[in-house]
Amino acid sequence: MSESSLNFLRVNDLRKTFLPEGKTVRALDGFSLDAEAGSFTAVVGKSGCGKTTLLKCIAGLERPDSGTVRFYGKAGIVFQDPRLLPWLTVEGNLALALRDRNSPLLEETLALVGLEGWGGAYPRQLSGGMAQRASLARCLCRKPDLLLLDEPLSALDSFTRLRLRKELERICRGRTVILVTHDIEEAVYLGDRVVFMDRGKIQSEFAVTLSRPRDYRDRAFQEICAGIDAEDIGLVRQPIY
Numbered sequence: 001m002s003e004s005s006l007n008f009l010r011v012n013d014l015r016k017t018f019l020p021e022g023k024t025v026r027a028l029d030g031f032s033l034d035a036e037a038g039s040f041t042a043v044v045g046k047s048g049c050g051k052t053t054l055l056k057c058i059a060g061l062e063r064p065d066s067g068t069v070r071f072y073g074k075a076g077i078v079f080q081d082p083r084l085l086p087w088l089t090v091e092g093n094l095a096l097a098l099r100d101r102n103s104p105l106l107e108e109t110l111a112l113v114g115l116e117g118w119g120g121a122y123p124r125q126l127s128g129g130m131a132q133r134a135s136l137a138r139c140l141c142r143k144p145d146l147l148l149l150d151e152p153l154s155a156l157d158s159f160t161r162l163r164l165r166k167e168l169e170r171i172c173r174g175r176t177v178i179l180v181t182h183d184i185e186e187a188v189y190l191g192d193r194v195v196f197m198d199r200g201k202i203q204s205e206f207a208v209t210l211s212r213p214r215d216y217r218d219r220a221f222q223e224i225c226a227g228i229d230a231e232d233i234g235l236v237r238q239p240i241y
């Protein structure tokens with residue numbers, strides 16, 4: 001394995017302070033992370049610990065006060081809400097991201113996320129789960145080298161979330177992904193490793209070596225989740241098995 005694939009993403013000592021309403025908020029306070037090409041890192045942390053700020057800094061949407069982000073290629077980000085342009089069809093939303101109306105990638109990516117035949121629909125005609133698939137497709141059609149997922153499933157009902165989680169596992173296979181979530185089961189289901197974030201930096205992390213696809217009913221899976229002291233790290237557990 002080459003040096004570039006071992007350290008595909010290097011995030012070093014990121015710091016970012018906001019000053020809302022005269023208060024000083026250290027959103028990132030010395031966050032460092034390395035990720036291999038093709039690895040799936042799940043970042044878990046309670047609300048306000050800096051997860052979205054981290055992804056925005058990696059994507060170049062937010063400028064850190066100090067620290068560096070280095071990776072090879074381009075990043076794509078998917079937010080918690082789909083953020084589709086309502087006056088464009090699904091295909092129009094993808095075409096705008098791709099700057100190409102006629103690319104075969106449009107249909108190809110819609111099929112990848114299970115939306116074949118829906119390219120002509122407007123966002124208002126989609127369910128929440130379908131809109132989030134369209135948002136994922138808009139990101140994937142640009143063929144990002146690094147996929148940044150900001151709680152992409154958290155606004156969905158639990159059945160849709162479980163189904164899309166399985167599909168995310170398939171879609172993300174082989175890609176380099178950073179997923180942020182509040183949900184421990186989701187992190188253990190999807191991640192090659194789980195990183196716990198607290199007050200702007202990593203508190204601890206562990207590798208998940210279970211084979212894929214994972215099974216919530218699997219004893220080893222349940223033991224890993226049960227071994228995480230959710231309250232200690234300020235997370236809410238959402239058991240689904």
Ligand SMILES: Nc1ncnc2c1ncn2[C@@H]1O[C@H](COP(=O)(O)OP(=O)(O)OP(=O)(O)O)[C@@H](O)[C@H]1O
Binds near residue numbers: 018019049
């Ligand atoms: N543009 C901004 N202006 C002022 N404060 C901000 C800004 N963006 C983030 N913050 C603050 O930085 C802290 C971290 O925010 P961030 O959105 O990164 O948290 P988060 O971990 O993603 O939370 P959640 O899980 O609720 O989405 C919060 O206290 C937030 O108020």
Ligand SMILES: [Mg+2]
Binds near residue numbers: 051052053150
């Ligand atoms: Mg957030």
